[in-house]
Amino acid sequence: MREIEQEEPQEIDEASAKLHQLRSKATELLLREEWKESIDAYSHFISLCQNQKSLCLAHSNRAEARFRLREFAAALKDCEEALKIESAHFKTLLCKGKILFNLNRYGVALDCFRVAANLDPQASSNSETLNDYLDKCKKLEFLSKTGTFDLSDWILGGFRGKIPELAEYFGGVEIKKSEISGRGLFATKNIDSGTLLLVTKAIAAERGILPQEDLDENAQLVMWKNFVDKVVESARKCSRTYYLVCMLSTGENENDREVPEIDLFRPEAEENRFSDEDLDVERILSILDVNSVVEGAISSKVLGKNNYYHGVGLWLLASFINHSCEPNARRLHVGDHVIVHASRDVKAGEELTFAYFDVLQPLSNRKEMSKSWGFSCHCRRCKFEEGLCHKQEMREVEMVLGRGLDMGGVVYRLEEGMKRWMVRGKGKGYLRASFWAAYSEAFGSETLMRRWGRRIPGIETVVDGLVDAVGSDERVVKVLVEGLKKSGKIFGNGMMEMERVMKFGRGIYGKVMKRRALKSLLQISTHEQC
Numbered sequence: 371m372r373e374i375e376q377e378e379p380q381e382i383d384e385a386s387a388k389l390h391q392l393r394s395k396a397t398e399l400l401l402r403e404e405w406k407e408s409i410d411a412y413s414h415f416i417s418l419c420q421n422q423k424s425l426c427l428a429h430s431n432r433a434e435a436r437f438r439l440r441e442f443a444a445a446l447k448d449c450e451e452a453l454k455i456e457s458a459h460f461k462t463l464l465c466k467g468k469i470l471f472n473l474n475r476y477g478v479a480l481d482c483f484r485v486a487a488n489l490d491p492q493a494s495s496n497s498e499t500l501n502d503y504l505d506k507c508k509k510l511e512f513l514s515k516t517g518t519f520d521l522s523d524w525i526l527g528g529f530r531g532k533i534p535e536l537a538e539y540f541g542g543v544e545i546k547k548s549e550i551s552g553r554g555l556f557a558t559k560n561i562d563s564g565t566l567l568l569v570t571k572a573i574a575a576e577r578g579i580l581p582q583e584d585l586d587e588n589a590q591l592v593m594w595k596n597f598v599d600k601v602v603e604s605a606r607k608c609s610r611t612y613y614l615v616c617m618l619s620t621g622e623n624e625n626d627r628e629v630p631e632i633d634l635f636r637p638e639a640e641e642n643r644f645s646d647e648d649l650d651v652e653r654i655l656s657i658l659d660v661n662s663v664v665e666g667a668i669s670s671k672v673l674g675k676n677n678y679y680h681g682v683g684l685w686l687l688a689s690f691i692n693h694s695c696e697p698n699a700r701r702l703h704v705g706d707h708v709i710v711h712a713s714r715d716v717k718a719g720e721e722l723t724f725a726y727f728d729v730l731q732p733l734s735n736r737k738e739m740s741k742s743w744g745f746s747c748h749c750r751r752c753k754f755e756e757g758l759c760h761k762q763e764m765r766e767v768e769m770v771l772g773r774g775l776d777m778g779g780v781v782y783r784l785e786e787g788m789k790r791w792m793v794r795g796k797g798k799g800y801l802r803a804s805f806w807a808a809y810s811e812a813f814g815s816e817t818l819m820r821r822w823g824r825r826i827p828g829i830e831t832v833v834d835g836l837v838d839a840v841g842s843d844e845r846v847v848k849v850l851v852e853g854l855k856k857s858g859k860i861f862g863n864g865m866m867e868m869e870r871v872m873k874f875g876r877g878i879y880g881k882v883m884k885r886r887a888l889k890s891l892l893q894i895s896t897h898e899q900c
């Protein structure tokens with residue numbers, strides 16, 4: 371048997387001096403916040419060190435440096451190593467809690483902070499960081515379970531001050547095969563208009579204020595490039611992120627794609643469910659082409675952002691939401707979060723859909739817009755309108771609309787046409803949405819209303835049917851509010867009307883619980899009785 375080689379005492383001294391030197395250097399680099407260099411030095415130290423206590427501290431410190439570089443997966447591994455050696459290591463527990471908190475895994479983060487606080491109540495009561503994290507974690511964990519936040523105060527404060535705190539939240543939704551295309555998000559229960567469906571945080575987002583003169587291709591390209599870099603960087607650092615990004619559509623062979631379980635997208639999903647794969651940047655680029663969302667889109671304008679504001683981001687679960695020209699959901703962007711709510715009542719099992727582009731447009735315009743998005747729309751409304759668009763009368767209505775003359779006449783012709791074509795129920799809402807420009811102008815003009823008012827349906831009938839078909843829209847509801855104001859119905863005895871307007875308002879703005887805030891968004895003065 372080979373004898374175990376013994377080190378000479380002098381060698382031991384030299385080795386321990388070298389280790390001591392390495393550790394001091396790593397610590398110094400850590401204190402100087404030179405994270406990358408400190409990680410290298412600790413790695414070197416860890417590869418040589420045999421002393422368990424020193425190893426625990428080295429892993430803990432390397433975790434901290436990795437955390438600062440947002441290399442969360444690697445930082446977590448370091449924490450695990452340190453905790454294997456000393457399960458009650460205060461600093462490591464704090465670091466692990468911070469990492470989990472940043473990964474939006476509030477429940478497990480809270481466990482770490484609680485254990486740390488119990489270990490050394492004296493130290494923790496002096497640790498502002500720990501107490502802050504404990505408080506925030508409790509609040510965010512509650513939010514992620516209940517979705518009980520309210521944007522009202524922020525709105526009433528004129529969008530100044532701190533953005534309301536949000537946590538990832540999944541309402542009654544699941545991913546299933548869609549009849550529209552590939553996979554889609556579906557309601558698992560009946561949902562009222564305005565109900566919160568989803569809150570998710572961006573994998574990456576890039577924003578900028580681009581005044582009109584800067585809105586050239588260059589400025590947009592720079593923004594896009596920065597955004598792509600951020601996504602690639604996140605995917606590189608975290609196999610979970612890359613794995614989930616790869617679940618998204620590239621716009622090709624969508625119907626053959628796997629239908630992932632929704633639980634995979636929950637922040638608390640087990641890490642070992644995500645296999646390591648080599649990064650394919652080309653693939654990420656085609657995924658971003660199809661799934662990245664421009665924040666300046668229709669529904670994001672409402673929250674006090676100025677006209678020069680532009681943003682682009684990638685939100686994983688929200689990327690499963692298909693477009694429909696009869697959408698039933700809307701999104702708002704608050705900070706890095708996207709908030710999705712129902713824009714009309716939704717039945718259990720119904721697919722949840724957004725408008726990727728303005729759907730208050732005739733079929734021909736919508737076809738153009740969907741073409742520019744790279745697909746041809748397969749929604750029910752498009753199929754329905756395809757069946758009517760060959761009718762000569764329908765073409766005439768479109769022609770008059772295009773000339774921009776006599777909008778009351780356009781509405782009248784369309785309404786008469788619908789009677790002859792036997793269009794009923796949602797069909798009426800679809801067509802009224804297609805020719806909304808004419809309705810809006812007619813209802814807004816006293817001259818046109820004098821001429822056509824008796825021959826066309828009232829504004830309330832039109833808006834009710836339209837919202838039922840294509841969801842709430844601020845332009846539509848504002849015309850309704852103006853109409854109700856003119857007719858005096860929003861004052862005095864108009865309780866029913868006000869309730870209806872409030873319901874439509876919730877369909878537009880979602881989690882705005884205070885009536886005063888909703889009214890201010892709808893520009894209804896609070897002096898008007900409700």
Ligand SMILES: C[S@@+](CC[C@H](N)C(=O)[O-])C[C@H]1O[C@@H](n2cnc3c(N)ncnc32)[C@H](O)[C@@H]1O
Binds near residue numbers: 554618661743
């Ligand atoms: C953000 S993804 C939506 C989720 C996608 N269906 C999936 O399986 O991952 C956008 C892509 O879905 C498809 N899509 C979305 N809405 C559609 C619609 N109304 N008609 C046809 N294809 C649609 C298009 O291929 C589009 O590029």
